[in-house]
Amino acid sequence: MRSIASSVSPRGIAAIVGVGPRLGLSVARKFAREGYTVAILARDLGRLSTFADEIAREEKAQVFAIRIDCSDSRSVREAFETVLSLGFVEILVYNAYQPTVANNNQPCPTNFADIRLDTFQKSVAVSSVGAFQCAQLVIPGMVERGRGTILFTGCSASLHGIAGYSELCCGKFALRALSQCLAREFQPLGVHVAHAVIDGNVGSPRGALTSEQQQGGGRGWTVDPDAVAQTYWYLHTQDRTAWTQEIDLRPSDPRFF
Template identity: 40%
Template structure:
């Protein structure tokens, strides 16, 4: 009998995280959802049967407790997705150091703490996938986006380094450049006929995450760039 897989989504909420939770649950996975505010996950938990867990990913003790709880409930996760981001934007002359520090803690430090904790448990088992959500700002800094780009560039560098270190140990680390707006986060992007494909469909993105997790290790991808058909390269 095959073992039931476990998925952990950190930084869970509406949009992509919700699509991932639904897809993973439909695949028969046990799903855990981590967020600073678990109250916003009530409907999603009711729909998917996921386990909601409170966690501030920028705090090492919170992350350790999160992984201990998931392991105690389901076993070590097979796939971990890091979706949390510090979305602080400001003109260069207006950037406040404390807000910048907080954004970097969420995006970069949190990503590291979660990936590290995932790697420790996956290495003990000998397999697993760590999937990290990036953005246009991961590879292209834009005006007013200095804090966001700093965090996302750091997250991408972390993922690339971990992919090279952990792949030979059967741990698949992949970074996703989400180069465009996600439809579900923009009410105007939904039309009478369904989702407007000028925006990324979160269900379509989720399928790519699952595809990367399921890849044969003889042909692993470390980075995926996803954009709607009208987005410029």
């Protein structure tokens, strides 16, 4: 764990699981800017510590970097024991998945016959079993306080089977089902659960793009993570008489319609 300041915000903790240099980082930065203590969790503690320093410096916020392997139930439990030792979790954002990746760190297709059972099981574990366990660890405190937000990051693979993406689709289908079940069980108890379908590749924040990329020059640069983070903030601050349970996010590029 990496501590950046001395006391937890009275607003509580925003726990962001699956923090990389794009969406996870943008979401963590947004909630830090809004006054929350932020716990960022992923497997690479060294990179997380760099992110924590960056967010703390830029947003004048308290940030904790905590290692987690979402495919390992013991790792998840120990990570959230650390998170909960800091205070109460007001927001859980689950953004983790285990893709087969190409050199540009984007998911790439795999022939079904070439998928190994252990890699399939790990992908499903990261996308859905880890989400189940994280939610189970924070929901009791949310129910006790009568408030809290859980946001699950999905994608187009949450809705449609895609050739070559069996691992990703099966995990994301399960995550969507989990979100719907939790929303119906815990919304009456004050816990807002929502699933975001991000239909497009998440690129770098718009300020980091070239003019060509900003105009839709490549599929890898189609969704601005800062814009998605703003939507996550909107979901968290919705009035409970009109909660969103699922939202689709896609660029205005006509190729996505």
